[in-house]
Amino acid sequence: MKALRFTALGYLAALILVPVGVIFYRTFERGVDAAWHSVTTPEAQHAFWLTLLMVVIAVPLNTLFGVTTALLLERRRFRGKSVLNSLIDLPFAVSPVVVGLALILLYGRTGWFGDWFADHGIRIIFSVPGMVLATIFVCLPFVVREVQPVLREIGTEQEEAARTLGASPAQTFWRITLPAIRLGVGYGVVLSTARALGEFGAVAVVSGHISGVTETATLRVQDRFESFDPVGAYSASVVLALMGAAVLLTMNILERRRRKVA
Amino acid sequence: MAIEATGITKHFGDFRALDDVSVNVPDGSLTALLGPSGSGKSTLLRVIAGLEEPDSGVVRFGGREVTHVSAQDRGVGFVFQHYAAFKHMTVRDNIAFGLKIRKQAKDKVKARVDELLDLVHLTGWADRYPAQLSGGQRQRMALARALAVEPEVLLLDEPFGALDTRVREELRDWLRRLHDEMHVTTIFVTHDQQEAMEVAEQIVVVNDGRVEQAGPPAEVYERPATRFVMEFVGPVTRVGDRVVRPHDLDIRHEAEPGALQAMVQRVVYLGFEVRAELLPSDGPALSVQLTRAEADELELAEGDIVWVRAGRAPASA
Numbered sequence: 065m066k067a068l069r070f071t072a073l074g075y076l077a078a079l080i081l082v083p084v085g086v087i088f089y090r091t092f093e094r095g096v097d098a099a100w101h102s103v104t105t106p107e108a109q110h111a112f113w114l115t116l117l118m119v120v121i122a123v124p125l126n127t128l129f130g131v132t133t134a135l136l137l138e139r140r141r142f143r144g145k146s147v148l149n150s151l152i153d154l155p156f157a158v159s160p161v162v163v164g165l166a167l168i169l170l171y172g173r174t175g176w177f178g179d180w181f182a183d184h185g186i187r188i189i190f191s192v193p194g195m196v197l198a199t200i201f202v203c204l205p206f207v208v209r210e211v212q213p214v215l216r217e218i219g220t221e222q223e224e225a226a227r228t229l230g231a232s233p234a235q236t237f238w239r240i241t242l243p244a245i246r247l248g249v250g251y252g253v254v255l256s257t258a259r260a261l262g263e264f265g266a267v268a269v270v271s272g273h274i275s276g277v278t279e280t281a282t283l284r285v286q287d288r289f290e291s292f293d294p295v296g297a298y299s300a301s302v303v304l305a306l307m308g309a310a311v312l313l314t315m316n317i318l319e320r321r322r323r324k325v326a
Numbered sequence: 327m328a329i330e331a332t333g334i335t336k337h338f339g340d341f342r343a344l345d346d347v348s349v350n351v352p353d354g355s356l357t358a359l360l361g362p363s364g365s366g367k368s369t370l371l372r373v374i375a376g377l378e379e380p381d382s383g384v385v386r387f388g389g390r391e392v393t394h395v396s397a398q399d400r401g402v403g404f405v406f407q408h409y410a411a412f413k414h415m416t417v418r419d420n421i422a423f424g425l426k427i428r429k430q431a432k433d434k435v436k437a438r439v440d441e442l443l444d445l446v447h448l449t450g451w452a453d454r455y456p457a458q459l460s461g462g463q464r465q466r467m468a469l470a471r472a473l474a475v476e477p478e479v480l481l482l483d484e485p486f487g488a489l490d491t492r493v494r495e496e497l498r499d500w501l502r503r504l505h506d507e508m509h510v511t512t513i514f515v516t517h518d519q520q521e522a523m524e525v526a527e528q529i530v531v532v533n534d535g536r537v538e539q540a541g542p543p544a545e546v547y548e549r550p551a552t553r554f555v556m557e558f559v560g561p562v563t564r565v566g567d568r569v570v571r572p573h574d575l576d577i578r579h580e581a582e583p584g585a586l587q588a589m590v591q592r593v594v595y596l597g598f599e600v601r602a603e604l605l606p607s608d609g610p611a612l613s614v615q616l617t618r619a620e621a622d623e624l625e626l627a628e629g630d631i632v633w634v635r636a637g638r639a640p641a642s643a
Contacts, residue, residue: 221410224377225468227397228404229424229475239423243414 084305091298099299102288107276108296111284112303117192118267118280119260122199126256130207131249135241137208138215155204163201164269167194190272195280198266203259207252214248215241247318254315261307281307327388327478327511328353329374334383336369343369344380345535351528353388354509356502358516358526362558366535367515368483374513375481376400387479403472403510407484409464411456417467418443418452424475442470445504462493469501473508482514486521498525519559523547531555563612565636572615576637577602577624585633588612593626602626604634 091099102108136142137149155163169175171188181188188194222244226236242249264282271278279287281304288296329351336344343366351357359367372378374385376397385393392400412420421442425435443449446466456464465485472480485501486494502525505512516522522529523543531538531546531554539551550556556569563572565586578585588604591611600621602614614634616624626632 221406221408222412224397225404225406225410225412225471226423228375228377228400228402229471230398230401230427231423232398235427240412 087298087301087305090294091302094295098295099302102293102296102299103303107279108284108300110276111279111281111300114192114195114279115261115281115304115307118196118199118263119257121196122203122260123253123256125200126203127207127249127253129204130252131211131242131245133208134211134215134245138212139220152205152208155202160198160202160263160265160267161269163266164198167197167201167266167270171197189270190274191278194270195267195278198270199260199263202263202266203256206255206259207249210252210255211245211248214245218244247321250318251315254311254318258308258311258315261304261311328386329479329511329513330384330386330389331370331374332384332386334370334373334380334385336366336373336378336380342535344373347383347532347535347537349530349537349540351511351513354511355527356505356512356514356525357528357530358514358522359530359532360516360519360522360559361532363517365532367517367532370532371481371483371513371515374479375402375404377404401475401477402479402481403475403477405465405468405472405480405482405485407487409456409461409468409488411459411464411468413456416453416455417448417459420456420467421470421474423471428475438474442474445473446470460493461489462497465489465497466500469504473510478511480510480512482512484515484517487516494521501525523559529559531558533558561615563614564610565612565634566606566609568636570636572601572613574637575612575614575634577604577614577616577626578633578635579624579630580633582633582635585635588632588634590626590628590630590632592628593621595621604632606634 103112133148133152137145168189170177171181171194172178173182173189175189178189186193188197218241222240223236226240227233231239262282263280264286267280268283268286271280271283273279273283273287275284275287281300285297285300285304288294288300329349331347331349334344334347335342345366347366347370349359349370359370361367369378373380373383376392376395376399380393383393384391387400397404412423415423418439421439422435425438430438439452440449443452446469448463448467448470451459451463456467459467465488469485482501486497489497498521501512501514514525526543528540529543529546530540533554539546539555546555547559550559553569556562561572562569563575564570565575581587586606586609588606590602591605592603594601594603595618598618600616600618602616602621603611604614605611612634
């Protein structure tokens with residue numbers, strides 16, 4: 065047992081703790097001031113702001129879509145249900161780079177809907193809307209897949225009991241179903257948020273990398289690194305890591321509450 | 327409020343759960359839907375509650391058609407086998423749910439809930455969560471929740487099925503007494519014939535999506551309409567090509583016309599009751615139920631040759 069624990073911890077340390085530790089070390093190697101200065105330039109601030117914008121748009125939309133889809137899949141019978149159910153996993157299966165390319169094929173200058181949007185003065189590719197679409201796509205499955213098993217587990221009896229007691233479908237959802245699945249929803253939101261924060265590939269393809277305009281935090285890390293500005297790259301990474309840590313902390317608290325309730 | 331379900335048919339995919347079923351439940355009565363699992367009895371109850379819509383047929387409450395009225399508007403109290411407790415609400419909030427949905431005044435809700443807590447002996451448990459209650463307590467809470475809105479119809483789907491024997495018997499008595507006090511038209515589903523006999527005023531025996539027989543417990547037991555009812559509502563034994571109740575057999579030491587000759591294989595004393603196992607000269611073994619007094623008078627011993635024939639009630643062939 066002891067050897068097993070040692071191996072597991074050693075594995076984690078080598079693969080996660082050491083790299084993250086090195087990043088922190090390199091960031092503050094030349095003093096806190098340099099790092100601070102690097103993450104507070106207008107371009108850096110814009111990048112963090114843009115990353116948060118992705119989260120704030122993509123996560124609520126995916127939550128809404130996720131809860132609705134999970135309800136459809138678990139509570140309704142309809143044609144094409146199994147097709148829909150397997151489509152949900154597509155974003156997990158398709159490489160983010162491919163997602164980005166697909167968006168360009170659809171909305172790019174020569175894409176299927178490119179002309180229509182261009183005629184209406186809307187720019188999707190190499191602009192924020194395309195990046196939001198890419199983020200939504202890669203985060204799509206989380207809420208659905210977290211909520212589905214919870215819905216299955218709670219069954220339909222509580223909902224039916226509420227109906228016989230005079231509750232409308234909406235009242236039943238808000239007062240019975242949602243409170244019963246809230247931890248599943250919370251968990252899905254946390255996972256979506258973490259994914260949206262860290263997304264690189266799909267967003268990289270459609271963003272165009274315009275510093276201060278379409279550059280998210282992850283893209284900035286790459287940009288700084290390639291511009292021979294290691295402190296800039298490391299310090300931006302640290303901010304991203306801290307955002308991720310906050311999300312993970314939230315997940316841990318939720319997990320603890322879930323265990324307490326069950 | 328009287329309940330009439332007429333010509334109810336319901337399919338789930340290719341499976342025919344109910345096949346042209348008609349049931350009449352008089353106002354204020356306590357009726358059991360009795361049948362084996364998969365017989366369609368729960369589906370019938372859910373059709374009456376509005377939780378399932380029948381493919382065809384009509385449901386009437388007090389003469390008014392409600393077939394297409396949603397469960398939300400049907401105003402029935404429904405109790406589920408597994409309680410369907412709202413896990414994130416306290417006992418008090420569970421019971422108050424229907425009243426709050428109806429937007430009743432706060433003090434009125436509180437007064438009504440207190441009254442119900444007292445009725446189901448859960449006053450000290452009002453602020454607990456369902457997870458902190460025993461099965462029996464949860465089911466009493468579910469009953470109080472269903473009764474809170476003063477439904478004219480109370481429907482219970484295997485309400486005692488998930489409880490252990492002692493609690494089950496307690497709750498049975500309690501339901502019986504409750505019904506005597508409130509006279510709300512009540513239907514409960516059960517697969518336990520003894521439970522149906524003990525609690526119900528009327529029994530509807532359901533099998534294979536059809537009604538086999540409906541009537542008072544004594545009638546269903548004594549004059550079963552079909553072979554299925556005969557075998558389902560009580561113990562049976564075969565005498566030649568007839569099926570009878572073991573206590574409807576007479577044993578004599580003398581030969582009699584129409585009686586079957588048999589040898590006593592075993593005599594089992596079960597307190598007040600005595601069971602004699604007989605092996606006829608031809609045909610399968612049969613068992614006869616006697617009172618202690620009858621057995622003592624006969625002085626049966628293993629190896630005795632006796633004559634046995636169906637006594638009292640006419641039995642179905």
